Amino acid sequence: MLDSLLSPSLPVVTGTPERPDSAVLYTPSLTQYIRRRTSTVTIGDVPMGSDYPIRVQSMTTVDTMDTKGSVEQAIRMIEAGCEYVRITAPSVKEAQNLENIRKELRVQGYTTPLVADIHFTPNAAELAARIVEKVRINPGNYADRKRFEFIDYTDDAYAAELERIRAKFLPLIRICKEYGTAMRIGTNHGSLSDRILSRYGDTPVGMVESALEFLRICEAENYYNITLSMKSSNPQVMVQAYRLLVQRLDEEGLKPYPLHLGVTEAGEAEDGRIKSALGIGTLLEDGIGDTVRVSLTEEPEREAPVARALIDRYTNRAASSTPIPAITKYPVNPFQYSRRITHEVVNFGGQNVPRVIADFSQIPVADVNVLHPIGHFYLPEPDKWRMNDLGADYIYTGSTPAQFMLPNGLKQILNYAAWQTLSDQVNTFPVLTTEEYMSARAGQVPVQARLNFVRTSLAELSDAFMNTVKNDTTVVLLVSTENAHAMPELRRLVVELMNRDITTPVVVLRNYPDIPEEDLPLYASTDVGGLLIDGLGDGVMLSSASPSVDELKRLNSLSFGILQAARTRITKTEYISCPSCGRTLFDLQETTARIRQRTDHLKGVKIGIMGCIVNGPGEMADADYGYVGIGRDKIALYRGQQVIKKSVPADRAVDELIELIREDSRWLEPSLETV
Structure with a gap:
């Protein structure tokens, strides 16, 4: 049925991965969940790659010279779900002590592979590679000291730099080959070398090239036991870099190495979880990623359950999702942010920041205090409303109008039938179903003169509906899905609009009735943030199974947190x-x-x-x-x-x-x- 409703050039999925066009090689499919095929990396007795489950890992925070403390923390991490434990080795003495930590863990019956984290110190890496199962190096500082200098390299001078790096890097490669040690070449956005910054800039391109310089040296030595990462504290940059890395590996005919996913320096509490889920979840949706580390400013054993919750969402994704029509023309540049072009409808679309709609449809709006959770405060003295930076833009009250006059900074949305009964239809706005909207337009039934919300889904995008919307400058679409593969279906809907040159603003509506409370920010950040990160979306409306004042506050904060993490609306520090x-x-x-x-x-x-x-x-x-x-x-x-x-x-x-x-x-x- 979907195929008959959508343009004939975009066929229904038949089980074969589509390649939308030559510009999109970073994922096997934009509409099916298909995990990217990778080579296998041997890391102790816990191999990594697409033939194995997506792995969970974290990093100790105890001083590496504290053997007892490191062992105790590593055990807590393992029991929390970590399949790899990373430990910093900033100098030779810490690298040497990895042996004591490893021995004590083995004595206590823990065989979890250990990973040495190395910055600046090749000699520490070379020692650690003889002790632990994996070594992580940062190509930005393994052979370089950052001076924040711009250098205008000639091609010969740049080639000489690469030869210098090769000489410093070869000993580690050969030790890893001899001892069967795996390696992660882990680029960090914030620690690119002056050489990379001078030639490629502070960009995803520079991040990818930083890793490829080291990877090419490894391949020349026939060393392939490698994972790669492209971390940034900015999820937008992080996602673009991983996508570009996958594409470059494919284009250069390099092995499809497994990828370690993470948003570095994500922070703490809900903000850290939002930022992590937005970056990691967006990539997992497209089948990218073989191990996950969630970087929170908390105890490391608290990171593993968050990573596991993100991963587990995809365990049965292929079987549980509804087929989505394939994409053969993809109008989005996945490697560079550009917001979808839309026309302005009141304060949606155009150059406006994405808007937040709070769902009050299950909670009576009978008292001014009910608006406190969404950032609007009534002050009896001096009889004025105040709004903080997390003040929602609209409230949806279902079929029951608010029982008092709302502040000027807040507008009300009602179901179409309820809106029709109001005496004041100028300052309130209706939400119509797709069927109600088409009937109203066909019968010339009155609708709001400036702004009408139309709730729709991918299955409802008929030719007649899209042609009507295209010529209606009062419509904002509220788009939703019941598909387990939610973000790709919503992306598919917006792509259809773009390919038909429809510039109607789109608000993403997501309802989470049956998920654990702690998973809500992870799922919402993935589903909504994954669209925003590609410039798709002009607003957000979140709902859950437990309507209450406290839940309203949580959903409102979550909505603004997602917009902030996607760098589309900055409202807080x-x-x-x-x-x-x-x-x-x-x-x-x-x-x-x-x-x-x-x-x-x-x-x-x-x-x-x-x-x-x-x-x-x-x-x-x-x-x-x-x-x-x-x-x-x-x-x-x-x-x-x-x-x-x-x-x-x-x-x-x-x-x-x-x-x-x-x-x-x-x-x-x-x-x-x-x-």
Whole structure:
């Protein structure tokens, strides 16, 4: 039935993966769930690749020289679901102690493979490769020291640089071959070398080339026991880089290596989970990814369940989803963000930020206080409404109108039948079913003069409906799906509009009636964020199975959090905080909480909180300010990537950070509007 409703050039899926066009090689299918085929990497007795389940991993935060503490934490991680345990080895002494940690774990009956995390120190990597099952290197700093210098390389000078890298890298490759040790070549957006930045810029292209330089050396030595990663604290950049990496591997005829997925420095609590799910989930939807690490500023054993929840969503995805018509013409550039072109309808589409609609259809809007959870506050004195940065734009009240006058910054949406009974149809807006809309237009029945919401789905996109919508400048579509493969079906719907040159704004409507509470932010961030990251979507409306005032607050915050993580609507402070490791020089969780308490009202300000110099300043990427540990109880403060204050005592560092923000005239005192 779907095929008869959609354009004949876009056939229904028949079980064979489509290749939309030569520009989209990063996924076997844009509409089916098909896991990308990869080679197998041997990592102890837990192999990785498409012939095996997607693996879960995390990283210890205890000092690597603390053998007992490292072993105890590793056991907690393993029992929480980690299939690989990564441990930092910043110098030779830590690399040597990996042997003690490994031996003690084996004595206690734990055979989980260990991964040594290496930055800057090839000699530590070469030692660790003889001890543990896998070594992670960062191509941005394995053979380079970052000076933030632009160098105009000639081709010969660049080739000489590659030869220098080859000489430093070959010993590790040969040791890994001899000992059967796996390797991850792990690019980080924030720590690209000056060489890469000078030639390719701070881009996904530069990230991919950084890894390929090292990968080509490995292949020349016939060493293939390799995984790859493209991490960034910006999910948009991260997704684009992984897609481009897959495409480049294919184009160059390189092996289809397994991919390690992660959004680095995602942060803490729900914001960290939203950001992680948006990046990781978007790739998993298209069958990309063979191991997942969720980087939260929390205890590492708390990361594994989040990774497992993301992965488990795809265990039976192919069998549980409804077939979606294939895409053979894909009008989206998956490697570079560009927002879909839409026309403006009131404050939807065009150049407007995506809007948030709060679902009050199951909760009576009978008292002004019911709007507090969605950011609107009535103040009896001075008899005014105030709105904070998370103030919803619209409320949907179903068939029951609000019982009081709403604030000017909030508009009401009702079901069409209820809207028709109102005396004031100018300041409220109807939502029509597809059938109601077509009947109203055919019968010349009155609808709202400026804005009409039409709820529709992929199956309802008939030629007649799309032709009518195309010529109606008052419509905003509320698009939904019941398909388990939700994001690709909604993407398919928007692609159909784009291929027919329909510029009607689209609001993504997702309802989650039967999922665990802790999974809601992960699923919503994937389904909605996966569209936003490609510029598809002009608003969001989330619903769940338990309508309540508390749930309204949670869904509203989640909606704005997804928009923020996708970088499509900035409404709050953004924290780029590393998840901690054995290199960390202060309590990251406590410090992050303290900084957040003082600064979380600074809309649009990005603050990087890094435990050591390895993760700063480079890893802070696009942060406005940085708080970086440089020694015990010593902090360096950055403006962008420039150090401004060195060796600030930790007990004064937050105050000094705030003073730095004041100097730039970006400080605001907390007020009611920012609560």
